[in-house]
Amino acid sequence: MPGAALISARCAKKSIRGYKLPSPIITFLSDFGTKDGYPGCVKGVIKSLAPEAEVIDITHDITAFDIKSAAYTILNYVNCFPKGTIHLAVVDPTVGSERKAILIETEGVVFIGPDNGLFSYVYKPSKSRVYRIHRLLYAEKNIDPTFHARDIFGPAVALTANGQHDKVRGEILKNISLLEQPVKSENQNTFKLNCLTIDHFGNIISNLNKNELSLLGIKKINQIKVRDKVFHTINNFYSEKKKGEWLVLWNSLGFLEIAVSEGSAAELLKFDANRDNIYIDVNLS
Amino acid sequence: MPGAALISARCAKKSIRGYKLPSPIITFLSDFGTKDGYPGCVKGVIKSLAPEAEVIDITHDITAFDIKSAAYTILNYVNCFPKGTIHLAVVDPTVGSERKAILIETEGVVFIGPDNGLFSYVYKPSKSRVYRIHRLLYAEKNIDPTFHARDIFGPAVALTANGQHDKVRGEILKNISLLEQPVKSENQNTFKLNCLTIDHFGNIISNLNKNELSLLGIKKINQIKVRDKVFHTINNFYSEKKKGEWLVLWNSLGFLEIAVSEGSAAELLKFDANRDNIYIDVNLS
Amino acid sequence: MPGAALISARCAKKSIRGYKLPSPIITFLSDFGTKDGYPGCVKGVIKSLAPEAEVIDITHDITAFDIKSAAYTILNYVNCFPKGTIHLAVVDPTVGSERKAILIETEGVVFIGPDNGLFSYVYKPSKSRVYRIHRLLYAEKNIDPTFHARDIFGPAVALTANGQHDKVRGEILKNISLLEQPVKSENQNTFKLNCLTIDHFGNIISNLNKNELSLLGIKKINQIKVRDKVFHTINNFYSEKKKGEWLVLWNSLGFLEIAVSEGSAAELLKFDANRDNIYIDVNLS
Structure with missing residues (x-):
């Protein structure tokens, strides 16, 4: 996004349902690897829109397309972070198809990513609120069908960090895609x-x-x-x-x-x- | 650098040709791998000299000595970052030889690294200004012939983040080394x-x-x-x-x-x- | 640590033996790999307790259980960071056994990790002060015998960054475990x-x-x-x-x-x- 304007960060410290952090914390997990610079790009998009946010790399070494392993891995760190943290997770084999882009808010913690089972273990039906990320903000832009992390999820994370929730949260969803992993x-x-x-x-x-x-x-x-x-x-x-x-x-x-x-x-x-x-x-x- | 004095960061928010960031953003790409701690060392040098700067890892997993792949990879993230960002890139098979250390400024964005083709795809002859990084600052120091990222590029990045441009920018160069990749x-x-x-x-x-x-x-x-x-x-x-x-x-x-x-x-x-x-x-x- | 209270960071800028940084710098080396999210978890614990601290990843790609290689690697970056830096290093094959958790302070620099030889090359008998990390703080908690990085070392790092030294430093030790690597x-x-x-x-x-x-x-x-x-x-x-x-x-x-x-x-x-x-x-x- 050459020439992308720095959206005002005045509201950067706005709370997510009342939880306040000195500066917004964003975690980032993907299966992108780092060698191509894709996670770097997403971090750049976030810093462009939410300069005060801190992006903490979790990993980009999830086995390519392994949603199940990623869903488990999220459990390994989600409870270590303070309330108010925004967790970005992108393992997205069907990017560009009709799978939804979602935001889940569960007890003061936000998850953003594709709706493909990735959030199976952190979704709590009775405590989670799920939104479809709406495309209003990007309606005029040419969204790349192969790189939603940069074009949709990254901006959604940054705007959420800024407290600009209305720009991100679209239709409320009643449920999400879940992995089947029964014993x-x-x-x-x-x-x-x-x-x-x-x-x-x-x-x-x-x-x-x-x-x-x-x-x-x-x-x-x-x-x-x-x-x-x-x-x-x-x-x-x-x-x-x-x-x-x-x-x-x-x-x-x-x-x-x-x-x-x-x-x-x-x-x-x-x-x-x-x-x-x-x-x-x-x-x- | 034990005992390295913390150079005043008063000027940390000085602009690069007029672009201002809340705090300086530095990206870092290399072929060092992380396992030896070399990128960590460079980050330490930068934080020692420019404590307010934020260093964002892009990758250290570029295939060893693969300048061509690195040059392409830079394209994957450079436009995702805001104006004013300083991009450090080091893939440097001929470190210690006569290849130059350069700083390129293109439309409010700065690149720092070795002059070996790494910046082929982001260099724009009509819009880029190229400087040889001068060694005045380091004249008295014993520069390690095998680790310019720590001894030259890291300090150049930090001082640029501090707005201390005169300490970094030497002779103006008319062109840079370019990869040949014609179709x-x-x-x-x-x-x-x-x-x-x-x-x-x-x-x-x-x-x-x-x-x-x-x-x-x-x-x-x-x-x-x-x-x-x-x-x-x-x-x-x-x-x-x-x-x-x-x-x-x-x-x-x-x-x-x-x-x-x-x-x-x-x-x-x-x-x-x-x-x-x-x-x-x-x-x- | 769901619901972990954000311990006041008022004292975050307190000095380590007189060295002051604009905000606390913590480095982090381990053999955890990143793919499981373990380093991410530790970073979350640190940010929960010391929100102003900046955690800089060195590497998580140390060969599993290779204390010798890690001990050498620490030398590659320790002197690049400013005085006042806290270095967290965890390669810990005997986690859960009787090996001690230690904090070493050497000339204004702090090391935190297991006492198994990891700090052999940075320990200076005449200049280092060594403390056993005491468990008082965690006495009531259920410390996981397999993940001391999250349950002991991470909190010790964060509290040290906050200047809450009394909560971390227990018994003074006269020496540490050393690797034998004679020529x-x-x-x-x-x-x-x-x-x-x-x-x-x-x-x-x-x-x-x-x-x-x-x-x-x-x-x-x-x-x-x-x-x-x-x-x-x-x-x-x-x-x-x-x-x-x-x-x-x-x-x-x-x-x-x-x-x-x-x-x-x-x-x-x-x-x-x-x-x-x-x-x-x-x-x-």
């Missing part, structure tokens, strides 16, 4: 888990959360099986095991995780997140 | 294109820009050929095709690009950016 | 060097520093040998050699380094940092 009952006492993501250290993170145990009627986990590995205990932390030893633990978000102390479980098992499963044998309550 | 006529109706870069998603970006079509006398593109793939239409966006399908499109900067919907064209073609070409058959006007 | 005498005139790290460009960095030569009684280096390569001269900079040619040089930190001009020495030699050594033949003084 499935395989038979009477066995559940089949999916892999949400393999983290940087090669830990395999399943879709079973400690919080769901009672909902699923699980009283006790007797055995965890992944490929040829069988476990009978759940550890508390990595260093309870010696270097190279295997363990299962509830990770810091409460998800069941397969790990190797100071090693990569996924690599050693040749675990494929899209194909392989984890099985647990349980006592039901 | 070549192969025969009457065929042009041979080079690959500027392969982006993070594996898209193959050619050196043909939509803007050049009339200059080249091209009225219509009938066929695009890359390795064994032949295309007869140019699409508008990725999602016009189903996952895994091939397409050619004009990308958001106007360059002709070969892509696979939700896939990597370069990987599937085993395309080598340094060896392979793209051929187009055209109607001339 | 070993192989026989009368030969020394055996280790590899500290292989940098982004594939340069092999040894543990021999120019400053140590007189301590080791080395008057002249006659020959450097690494795998099948033998060198008899030490160059000043990379571009003294043509593309693809080998060289040995003292790098910008004074360490002896094996390099290939515009190429990767480590890749060409298939050099293994954990197994291979560099041998030097010398004249003793």
Whole structure:
């Protein structure tokens, strides 16, 4: 946007539903990689429109098009930021199609991005308000069908940081697109888990959360099986095991995780997140 | 620089040719990678000399020594930032040799880095003013022949952010080093294109820009050929095709690009950016 | 930390032993990678507690669990930052075990992280003051045994930035854990060097520093040998050699380094940092 005028930032400190930050904080996650300069461009657009905002990179190394992994990753940082933070997340394989651009406000925190399941784990039906981002502001502009992060999401983030909510929030939506990631009952006492993501250290993170145990009627986990590995205990932390030893633990978000102390479980098992499963044998309550 | 005095930042908000930012914005691109801490060091030098400046990382993942790819990448973000921004770019295979250190000012935007072709696509002969960065400031210091980003470019950026232009700008230069990337006529109706870069998603970006079509006398593109793939239409966006399908499109900067919907064209073609070409058959006007 | 109160930042500009910065600068190095959002989370915790602090990413691409490489990398940026900077570094294979959480203050600069050798090269026995980070502040909280960066180090950094030193500094420690990386005498005139790290460009960095030569009684280096390569001269900079040619040089930190001009020495030699050594033949003084 050559010659883009600096929109007044007078209102930069306006609150998001009453939460005030000394200056607006924006987080930014994508699958763009950094080498092409695309995240840089989006940061430039935001700084052009909201000069006082601070953009904090989360990552641009989400596996290309991996919405499921991104949805999980958002959980890893969303609660670490103060109320009033605006979270921009863009993993957008169907950019340019009819998928919606949305803004979600949940308990003083704002999420902006494409409506494709990315916000599945932070959307709370009873507490979230969802808006379609309207195109009024951009109606006269030539929006690039391949780069909505620059042309729609970035400006929406900046204007929200400025408190210019009316320019961003269009139609109220009753629901959003959600990923389907249910823990499935395989038979009477066995559940089949999916892999949400393999983290940087090669830990395999399943879709079973400690919080769901009672909902699923699980009283006790007797055995965890992944490929040829069988476990009978759940550890508390990595260093309870010696270097190279295997363990299962509830990770810091409460998800069941397969790990190797100071090693990569996924690599050693040749675990494929899209194909392989984890099985647990349980006592039901 | 232990004990480096904090140079007064009183003038931090001085304008670059009249453009004022609330605080100076500096972007930073390099091929350093981050794992060695080299970009961190340069950011420290800048913050030491210009504490109010904000340094925004673009990328440090440019392929080592790939000036051509970096020159293209700069186009991806330069116009997203407001006037007054200072763009630091360092891909510098001949650091320590006689290549010059330069500052380019073009329409209220400043570029700082080595004079080796890196600024080929943002240099505008009629609108750019080019200065050799003078070494007066560093005359007494022991400049490391292998790390000019820390010892020359970083300080030049910081002092420019402070408005201390006289300390940075030396001799005016009449021209800069330019990359040679012409679109070549192969025969009457065929042009041979080079690959500027392969982006993070594996898209193959050619050196043909939509803007050049009339200059080249091209009225219509009938066929695009890359390795064994032949295309007869140019699409508008990725999602016009189903996952895994091939397409050619004009990308958001106007360059002709070969892509696979939700896939990597370069990987599937085993395309080598340094060896392979793209051929187009055209109607001339 | 949902609902975390914003601790008053009134004291954000308090000095660290008298050094004042316009706003607190925090650097952050880890082996977390960015793709899981862990560094993002830590940045959120810091911004929640110290909203005026600026967190500057150094890298999160340290090889997983590679304390030695991280300890060297810290040297690459620590002296580039102004006095008063707080350096957070977390490579922490034994997180959750009995290893201590420490704060080191050395000549107006603060380091925070695990006590596992990470700070070996910046710790100066006669000039450093070392504190165990006390848990008083967190006594009532449920500290996650696997994520001290979020639960202990991040808050310690933020409170230090706020000048709330009493909340962070516990017991004074007399020493810290140190890496053992001695240059070993192989026989009368030969020394055996280790590899500290292989940098982004594939340069092999040894543990021999120019400053140590007189301590080791080395008057002249006659020959450097690494795998099948033998060198008899030490160059000043990379571009003294043509593309693809080998060289040995003292790098910008004074360490002896094996390099290939515009190429990767480590890749060409298939050099293994954990197994291979560099041998030097010398004249003793």
